[in-house]
Amino acid sequence: MLRAMCSSERFVALTLAWAVAGAALAEDTSLGRAPPTQWLERMNQALTTRNYDGTFSHWHGGHVEMLRIIHRVQDGTVSERLASLDGSGREFIRTGASLTCYLPDQRTVLVEQRPPDESLVGFPALNDQTASSYDIREVSRTRLNRRNTHVITVSPKDEYRYGYRLWIDDSTAMPLKTQLCDTRGHVIEQIVFASLTLSAHIPDSAFKPEVSTVGFKWLRNESAPPALAAATQAWNAMRLPPGFRIAARSAQTLPGSTDPVDHLVFTDGLASVSVFVEAQRREQADQPSVPESATVGSSSAFSTVIDGHKITAVGEVPPDTVRFIANQLKAQEPPSVGSRRP
Amino acid sequence: MNEELDSQLSAMFDDELAPGECELLARRLSRDEQLKARWGRYAVVGAAIRSERGVRLNAPLAGLVSAVILAEPALAAAHGARRTGVRWWQPVAAAAVAAGVAAVSVLWLRAQAPLAGAPLSAHLTAPTATVPGAAVVPAAAAGAPDSYVVPRAPAARAMAVPSIELANYVVAHSVFSSPVTRRNLLSAFMTGESGTAAEEPRDDAQGNVQ
Numbered sequence: 001m002l003r004a005m006c007s008s009e010r011f012v013a014l015t016l017a018w019a020v021a022g023a024a025l026a027e028d029t030s031l032g033r034a035p036p037t038q039w040l041e042r043m044n045q046a047l048t049t050r051n052y053d054g055t056f057s058h059w060h061g062g063h064v065e066m067l068r069i070i071h072r073v074q075d076g077t078v079s080e081r082l083a084s085l086d087g088s089g090r091e092f093i094r095t096g097a098s099l100t101c102y103l104p105d106q107r108t109v110l111v112e113q114r115p116p117d118e119s120l121v122g123f124p125a126l127n128d129q130t131a132s133s134y135d136i137r138e139v140s141r142t143r144l145n146r147r148n149t150h151v152i153t154v155s156p157k158d159e160y161r162y163g164y165r166l167w168i169d170d171s172t173a174m175p176l177k178t179q180l181c182d183t184r185g186h187v188i189e190q191i192v193f194a195s196l197t198l199s200a201h202i203p204d205s206a207f208k209p210e211v212s213t214v215g216f217k218w219l220r221n222e223s224a225p226p227a228l229a230a231a232t233q234a235w236n237a238m239r240l241p242p243g244f245r246i247a248a249r250s251a252q253t254l255p256g257s258t259d260p261v262d263h264l265v266f267t268d269g270l271a272s273v274s275v276f277v278e279a280q281r282r283e284q285a286d287q288p289s290v291p292e293s294a295t296v297g298s299s300s301a302f303s304t305v306i307d308g309h310k311i312t313a314v315g316e317v318p319p320d321t322v323r324f325i326a327n328q329l330k331a332q333e334p335p336s337v338g339s340r341r342p
Numbered sequence: 343m344n345e346e347l348d349s350q351l352s353a354m355f356d357d358e359l360a361p362g363e364c365e366l367l368a369r370r371l372s373r374d375e376q377l378k379a380r381w382g383r384y385a386v387v388g389a390a391i392r393s394e395r396g397v398r399l400n401a402p403l404a405g406l407v408s409a410v411i412l413a414e415p416a417l418a419a420a421h422g423a424r425r426t427g428v429r430w431w432q433p434v435a436a437a438a439v440a441a442g443v444a445a446v447s448v449l450w451l452r453a454q455a456p457l458a459g460a461p462l463s464a465h466l467t468a469p470t471a472t473v474p475g476a477a478v479v480p481a482a483a484a485g486a487p488d489s490y491v492v493p494r495a496p497a498a499r500a501m502a503v504p505s506i507e508l509a510n511y512v513v514a515h516s517v518f519s520s521p522v523t524r525r526n527l528l529s530a531f532m533t534g535e536s537g538t539a540a541e542e543p544r545d546d547a548q549g550n551v552q
Contacts, residue, residue: 043521043522044520044521044522047521047522047525048521056529058529058530058532058533060530060533063533065532065533067529067532067533069525082525082528082529082532083532084532084533087533088532088533090531090532090533091532092513092528092531092532099513099516099517101509101513103505103506103509106505106506106509108506110506110509110510110513112510112513112514114517164522166522175522178522178525178526180526189526189530191525191526191529219506247518248518252514254510254511254514255510255513256506256510257510263514265515265518267518267520269520270520270523271520271523272515272518272519272520272523274511274514274515274518276511276514294508296508296512296527296530296531297526297527297529297530297531297533298526298530299512299526299527299530301508301511301512312511314508314511314512314515315515316519316523316524316526316527
């Protein structure tokens with residue numbers, strides 16, 4: 001055993017069933033020599049357009065939990081279900097423009113209805129700006145779970161964003177393993193697929209929640225988003241970290257609230273930060289404002305009060321980045337918050 | 343534990359077990375505590391042999407493993423050669439593999455204490471360190487010098503951000519995330535890790551932009 005261990009450099013994910021079915025096996029592998037950015041684009045394409053059903057481990061802070069993800073694109077409608085298989089039992093289900101989050105630990109269901117004209121696959125695109133913020137390289141090709149993969153590293157050039165190491169399947173472009181790294185290269189979050197099936201057909205029943213919602217509180221954003229033109233102030237970031245630009249702006253209501261919220265999205269093409277601006281309620285305005293921060297895995301949130309408005313920034317970036325962006329928000333007049341996409 | 347099982351476990355550890363047998367053994371691993379413990383020991387010993395950074399062994403086991411390594415001339419030579427040939431990327435790779443060790447081990451050994459993985463940056467923000475060469479891009483106005491000081495790490499405090507409110511923000515934000523970062527964000531939220539909240543230090547609340 002000792003000898004065998006010495007010769008073994010393959011340490012990860014040896015044990016689990018692996019199934020890639022259907023057309024995926026017949027994929028063209030002529031992309032083997034594609035540049036690393038092209039692999040990232042193909043990965044994004046695969047994650048958003050393929051049908052797949054997979055189980056993966058999510059590691060963060062020494063804590064591992066298994067999750068299942070089911071993704072389907074059928075007749076132009078994206079359906080997705082992400083469920084914690086142990087622990088919280090939370091589930092996230094997206095069907096078209098409807099996002100539903102089941103929180104058994106809170107006995108609550110959040111239902112957010114996005115505007116029907118808003119693309120749910122409108123993720124930020126890699127561009128030259130992205131290349132200026134990250135060093136993107138293919139560092140090796142290796143086998144993972146008996147699949148040929150390209151190992152792509154996305155290294156940040158400053159401390160405003162995280163880096164990634166991605167094991168991208170050669171034939172399907174699915175990321176079989178993902179590591180999120182801080183600027184010193186330390187792994188802070190990892191996702192590894194244990195099983196993955198790419199199917200031509202996934203039934204509707206796969207998108208039904210397993211959690212019983214009897215007695216749960218349902219919070220919806222059923223009221224129509226406020227007319228942006230009615231806003232009295234437009235909010236903008238006075239300064240942004242290098243490479244970040246505003247990518248989207250919308251007005252909406254959040255589940256369980258009728259108060260309008262301005263939602264600004266900043267991105268560098270890979271990482272993104274949402275900033276939510278809400279007018280403080282009268283009872284809140286009387287209380288001393290204390291900035292607060294929170295983390296969701298490696299993602300960060302920061303909330304503060306500026307000019308009588310609660311500013312909350314959330315993103316897959318280090319805590320200081322959301323803090324910086326939130327503190328740069330300023331109200332400007334006259335209102336210019338009139339378009340959903342700038 | 344019988345020899346056959348031990349042999350299978352060893353082969354699986356070295357990725358030399360047939361897929362069908364691998365799956366059967368994986369199932370058995372999930373319910374056999376003794377087998378889980380043995381698998382965990384293989385993982386730890388393997389990590390120690392490779393001197394992976396970030397893998398913290400308990401002292402007696404670490405000492406035992408080191409003694410075994412030094413007693414094996416071939417292993418000791420390989421160990422030394424590897425250490426002298428350190429490349430610039432090895433710390434990163436070592437941390438990455440260490441994370442893999444933690445993930446795989448804990449996956450099957452949830453009842454055991456997890457191995458220490460790589461440091462967690464979110465909770466280890468350097469106290470008041472200047473970001474080298476990190477110029478801030480003026481977005482709408484200019485005037486202030488282009489430098490940025492990383493603020494002090496916030497003091498840990500009890501839950502301060504209402505989780506439902508945070509859930510609302512996370513769900514709304516997820517629509518605009520790139521596919522990979524979105525999966526990370528939602529996965530972390532699904533696992534119930536959210537809510538690690540902290541009150542910002544009052545004397546350092548203005549962004550520290552110089």
